[in-house]
Amino acid sequence: xxxxxxxxxxxxxxxxxxxxxxxxxxxxxxxSVLLLMxxxxxxxxxxxxVVNLAHGEFMALGAYMVYLCSQITADHFPAFQPYYFILAxxxxxxxxxxxxxxxxxxxxxxxYKRPLDTLLAxxxxxxxxxxxxxxxxxxxxxxxxxxxxLMGSFKPTxxxxxxxxxxxxxxxxxxxxLGIYIFMFRSRTGLHMRATVQNRTMSGAVGINTGLVxxxxxxxxxGIAGVAGAAFTTIGSTGPxxxxxxxxxxxxxxxxxxxxxxxxxIVSSFGIxxxxxxxxxxxxxxxxxxxxxxxxxxxxxxxxxxxxxxKVRS
Amino acid sequence: xxxxxxNVLGGRSGSxxxxxxxxxxxxxxxxxxxxxxxxLVGKYLTYAFVAVGLVLLWGNSGVLSLGQGIFFGLGGYCxxxxxxxxxxxxxxxKIQSTPGIPDFMDWNQLTHLPAMWVPFKHFPFALLAVVxxxxxxxxxxxxxxxxxxxxxxxxxxxxxxxxxxxxxxxDGNQGLTGGRNGxxxxxxxxxxxxxxxxxQYVLYFxxxxxxxxxxxxxxxxxxxxxxxxxxxxxxxxxxxxFSGYDVASFKVFVFCLAAAMSGVGGAxxxxxxxxxxxxxxxxxxxxxMVIFAAMGGKHSLLGAVYGTLLVNTGKSLFSENFPQxxxxxxxxxxxxxxxxxxxxxxxxxxxxxxxxxxxxxKEKATDKVPAVNAAASVALAExxxxx
Numbered sequence: 078x079x080x081x082x083x084x085x086x087x088x089x090x091x092x093x094x095x096x097x098x099x100x101x102x103x104x105x106x107x108x109s110v111l112l113l114m115x116x117x118x119x120x121x122x123x124x125x126x127v128v129n130l131a132h133g134e135f136m137a138l139g140a141y142m143v144y145l146c147s148q149i150t151a152d153h154f155p156a157f158q159p160y161y162f163i164l165a166x167x168x169x170x171x172x173x174x175x176x177x178x179x180x181x182x183x184x185x186x187x188x189y190k191r192p193l194d195t196l197l198a199x200x201x202x203x204x205x206x207x208x209x210x211x212x213x214x215x216x217x218x219x220x221x222x223x224x225x226x227l228m229g230s231f232k233p234t235x236x237x238x239x240x241x242x243x244x245x246x247x248x249x250x251x252x253x254x255l256g257i258y259i260f261m262f263r264s265r266t267g268l269h270m271r272a273t274v275q276n277r278t279m280s281g282a283v284g285i286n287t288g289l290v291x292x293x294x295x296x297x298x299x300g301i302a303g304v305a306g307a308a309f310t311t312i313g314s315t316g317p318x319x320x321x322x323x324x325x326x327x328x329x330x331x332x333x334x335x336x337x338x339x340x341x342x343i344v345s346s347f348g349i350x351x352x353x354x355x356x357x358x359x360x361x362x363x364x365x366x367x368x369x370x371x372x373x374x375x376x377x378x379x380x381x382x383x384x385x386x387x388k389v390r391s
Numbered sequence: 392x393x394x395x396x397x398n399v400l401g402g403r404s405g406s407x408x409x410x411x412x413x414x415x416x417x418x419x420x421x422x423x424x425x426x427x428x429x430x431l432v433g434k435y436l437t438y439a440f441v442a443v444g445l446v447l448l449w450g451n452s453g454v455l456s457l458g459q460g461i462f463f464g465l466g467g468y469c470x471x472x473x474x475x476x477x478x479x480x481x482x483x484x485k486i487q488s489t490p491g492i493p494d495f496m497d498w499n500q501l502t503h504l505p506a507m508w509v510p511f512k513h514f515p516f517a518l519l520a521v522v523x524x525x526x527x528x529x530x531x532x533x534x535x536x537x538x539x540x541x542x543x544x545x546x547x548x549x550x551x552x553x554x555x556x557x558x559x560x561x562d563g564n565q566g567l568t569g570g571r572n573g574x575x576x577x578x579x580x581x582x583x584x585x586x587x588x589x590x591q592y593v594l595y596f597x598x599x600x601x602x603x604x605x606x607x608x609x610x611x612x613x614x615x616x617x618x619x620x621x622x623x624x625x626x627x628x629x630x631x632x633f634s635g636y637d638v639a640s641f642k643v644f645v646f647c648l649a650a651a652m653s654g655v656g657g658a659x660x661x662x663x664x665x666x667x668x669x670x671x672x673x674x675x676x677x678x679x680m681v682i683f684a685a686m687g688g689k690h691s692l693l694g695a696v697y698g699t700l701l702v703n704t705g706k707s708l709f710s711e712n713f714p715q716x717x718x719x720x721x722x723x724x725x726x727x728x729x730x731x732x733x734x735x736x737x738x739x740x741x742x743x744x745x746x747x748x749x750x751x752x753k754e755k756a757t758d759k760v761p762a763v764n765a766a767a768s769v770a771l772a773e774x775x776x777x778x
Binding site: 195329370 | 449455457532535536539540541543544545547548549551552553555556559560562563564674678681682685715717718719721722723724725726728729730733
């Protein structure tokens with residue numbers, strides 16, 4: 078293994094500065110990726126307590142929707158090419174949310190009292206969705222044709238190179254976080270959602286249709302996963318199993334942040350992303366990821382409630 | 392003797408179950424199947440060790456671990472390390488630049504055996520490690536988590552993360568572990584060629600005998616007062632805790648026991664199949680093993696064996712004939728087991744049996760099924776607390 082000092086010694090000072098800027102940016106874009114993935118789960122798992130192991134597949138669904146939109150645009154409306162991506166994000170949200178509502182109606186609502194069984198059932202769902210993607214879109218990874226404005230990179234100086242798609246994903250995740258915050262804490266539906274999570278019986282007693290709220294919440298979480306998947310198409314290609322690759326990371330982000338805490342999710346995805354991108358610079362290959370995950374699990378053993386535990390008794 | 396009959400064999404119906412399983416494993420399958428298929432069954436039976444452990448852990452203590460592949464893999468790797476060292480004797484590895492070390496180490500430019508590997512030259516150490524390494528890891532993880540009252544889905548998510556970490560870690564350290572390909576090309580056990588057909592038969596019967604042994608040990612554990620407490624904890628954990636029991640220690644014990652069994656399963660897997668790789672450690676195999684137990688009925692030790700055999704047979708039939716449909720079938724199975732028949736095969740068997748065979752002795756029949764309803768186990772908890 079090469080030692081970092083030896084690596085650093087080969088560069089000049091300004092080059093080192095550029096490395097730090099770009100490495101920092103890599104950490105930031107990993108942060109926005111993790112945050113995007115975790116936001117939907119923070120609602121489904123953090124708020125509702127449903128362990129949705131098919132969350133990754135809902136992201137893949139969103140990504141495939143963008144691919145589908147891109148194909149349709151290229152075949153039928155070539156003039157629409159520069160703008161389709163924005164519409165595709167909306168399609169990804171709606172399709173993933175509709176499927177989420179259906180899954181809640183047909184499966185999840187019977188299992189709220191049996192969390193461990195939910196876990197197995199949603200794992201089964203994820204297998205079925207993966208195979209469905211494989212049968213419909215093929216086993217190979219696909220990439221949508223991205224509009225021109227998402228390509229290329231900023232070059233503030235000679236040596237610094239910041240890709241535009243990274244900035245786009247970052248902007249989208251910040252926008253989405255803000256949107257969810259406003260929705261959850263400033264709207265009437267958000268109030269109903271929080272009330273149902275905190276005290277289901279009492280919420281029902283004051284006239285909230287808790288069954289409907291559950292379905293809506295679950296669908297919204299799935300829709301957000303779909304948007305996350307749509308955002309990913311700007312960074313990497315999509316395969317049938319690309320969702321399942323991230324599922325553990327996503328759950329760890331939510332658990333580490335403290336289930337039920339939006340702020341915790343943000344802070345923990347920031348911390349995990351920075352730790353991972355730094356350790357990947359120093360350690361080789363997958364070991365950076367192993368070290369980061371191991372650190373999280375060890376911290377969770379000492380502090381199982383996560384960074385920002387919710388104060389509500391269960 | 393009577394106590395042994397009642398507790399370990401589970402009385403009349405329990406003994407009949409064990410005898411039927413033994414006849415199936417020791418007589419019917421070896422006579423009906425050719426050597427290749429029997430070897431496959433032997434492989435499936437090694438998973439059944441994990442499934443039996445999961446019945447103890449999940450069905451009877453309410454702790455779902457999604458990381459049992461860790462322990463299966465650790466046991467397997469301990470055995471594989473011993474076998475690999477035996478296969479890489481100096482005369483077998485003459486062509487390497489460093490003779491006497493496993494081939495993958497040589498490919499990764501290692502020039503001496505890593506310290507971790509040195510004790511695995513000794514067979515007694517390797518045998519002990521097969522049981523103790525998984526148990527020790529389970530002890531550390533279990534103590535850390537159960538003492539802090541982490542349970543339910545959090546425990547499941549964290550054990551799943553551990554399975555991912557271990558499989559990535561093995562994958563990433565190619566020189567030390569053989570990386571993604573795992574440890575392959577295992578030949579002899581103490582000079583005895585394990586690849587011959589006779590050896591395969593001997594190993595199959597050893598595997599069956601050990602599996603029956605594991606079931607009997609689990610029965611014994613469940614029939615003690617601790618077994619009743621475990622059952623009570625599953626339904627009303629706080630109540631057991633407030634009765635003055637140290638809930639965490641019981642859970643740690645069961646977790647370690649299940650881990651040790653899985654380790655034995657892993658070691659037998661390596662002996663019969665001849666390799667081990669990180670693909671048997673990760674998230675997917677770990678959760679598949681849960682479905683084996685669920686299929687058989689998560690409360691039923693014998694059911695776990697049948698569930699494992701059934702799901703794996705289905706898997707190999709499907710993937711031979713309709714590979715595209717297999718994931719649909721597997722996914723559907725997960726959903727169906729949870730939604731339609733939560734007590735699995737054992738539940739179906741019980742309902743058929745009570746309906747058709749024991750009209751007069753209905754109450755007796757339900758009495759024999761462990762943990763059918765919550766009320767029964769709460770009652771058990773109360774007797775446990777008072778005595």
